[in-house]
Amino acid sequence: MNKLIWIVDDDLVQRQIIREILTQEGFETREFDGPNGVVEALSNPPALILLDVRMPHKKGTQLCGEIRGNSDVPIIFVSSANDPVDRVVGLELGADDYINKPFHPKELAARVHALLRRTSVESQSSAAPREGVIKVGTLSLDPVEMTVDFAGEELSLTKTEFRLLQTFMEQPGKVFTRQELMKGAYDGTRVSRKTIDSHIRRLRSNFADYDIDPLRTVRGVGYALIIEALEEGAEVSE
Numbered sequence: 001m002n003k004l005i006w007i008v009d010d011d012l013v014q015r016q017i018i019r020e021i022l023t024q025e026g027f028e029t030r031e032f033d034g035p036n037g038v039v040e041a042l043s044n045p046p047a048l049i050l051l052d053v054r055m056p057h058k059k060g061t062q063l064c065g066e067i068r069g070n071s072d073v074p075i076i077f078v079s080s081a082n083d084p085v086d087r088v089v090g091l092e093l094g095a096d097d098y099i100n101k102p103f104h105p106k107e108l109a110a111r112v113h114a115l116l117r118r119t120s121v122e123s124q125s126s127a128a129p130r131e132g133v134i135k136v137g138t139l140s141l142d143p144v145e146m147t148v149d150f151a152g153e154e155l156s157l158t159k160t161e162f163r164l165l166q167t168f169m170e171q172p173g174k175v176f177t178r179q180e181l182m183k184g185a186y187d188g189t190r191v192s193r194k195t196i197d198s199h200i201r202r203l204r205s206n207f208a209d210y211d212i213d214p215l216r217t218v219r220g221v222g223y224a225l226i227i228e229a230l231e232e233g234a235e236v237s238e
Contacts, residue, residue, distance in 0.1 A: 002047040005112070008032040008063070009052035009078065014101070018050060018078075021105045025112070035063045045073045047116060053079035053090065061089050068094035072159070074119050076111060078103075088198050091191075094158055134169045137230030139214070141169050150230075151210065160185060161203045168215070168225035177222040 005027050009015050012033070019029045030046065032038050035058040038049075049067070053060040064075055077090045080101040090098055096115055099108060134141045140149045146162055148155040157165065167176065167184035176184070178196050185199075200215065200223060207214055216224045 004028045004030060004046040006030050006032060006038070006041075006046045006049045008035065008038055008049060008055075008060070010034050010055045011052070014052070014078075018108070021108055022112070025109050027112075034058070035060075038063060039066050039070055042067065042071045042073070045071050048074045048076065048112060048119075050076050050078050050112075051095070053077050061093055064090060064093045064095055074115050076115060088194060091160070091195055092198055092202060096159075134166065136169050136172045136225065136227060139169070139230045141166055150207070155206050157203070157206060160199050161206070164199055164203055168223070172225045172227045175216075175218050175221055175224040181222065 003026065005022055007015050007018050007022075007029055009018070009031075010033055015031050015033070019031065022029050027047075030041075034055055051060045051064060051067075055063075060077060060079075064077070067073065067075065075095045076097045076099060077095045078099055078101060096119075097111055099111055134143065138151045141147075141162075143166060146159075148157055148162065148165060163185040164181065167181060168174075178193055181196055182191060204213055204215055212229050214226050214229045216226050218224060
């Protein structure tokens with residue numbers, strides 16, 4: 001099992017604090033005092049990256065986008081600024097979680113273990129017996145291969161978008177509250193209402209080229225998958 005965690009932070013004291021916490025939890029660490037060399041080192045990726053948001057020369061959000069262009073390694077943003085904009089942007093770019101400084105050592109350890117458990121389950125599913133492909137009209141989702149096909153074309157979704165769509169497709173037409181979506185798509189990890197709404201917008205955007213919005217917003221409650229919009233014969237733009 002890969003026990004290596006990268007700490008990317010320009011603050012030496014902060015790196016030392018995180019290193020001590022992770023070492024006590026049985027992890028190995030590699031430290032970067034900034035963005036230089038991080039992307040290049042992904043040829044031998046760690047189990048997880050703890051990435052500072054506010055670094056000189058290049059923000060962590062920008063580096064996250066570059067990492068996502070090369071790897072699906074789990075990323076937790078660490079920030080001294082409790083800025084909801086940074087949080088949403090980071091998660092939209094592909095970060096898996098977000099924690100604010102100062103944090104309690106047990107909270108950081110718990111976030112790391114939870115994300116690694118979730119990632120392990122997802123990776124092990126590829127070796128599990130093949131489950132049935134979930135289909136709703138012309139939309140199909142393969143939970144093992146983690147692929148989504150709509151009207152004969154493959155959609156490119158982030159992991160979070162994929163989990164959200166799978167949650168909807170497992171019970172099409174059901175109105176999911178944000179709490180239920182948090183449980184199904186985020187593995188119970190608490191995220192803000194704005195974060196969920198942001199991922200819903202991004203999921204909808206994947207269908208924009210087809211002039212279809214497959215999700216219905218139920219004000220004050222949550223969201224549901226519109227079965228009729230995905231049925232054979234639904235109007236799809238070229």
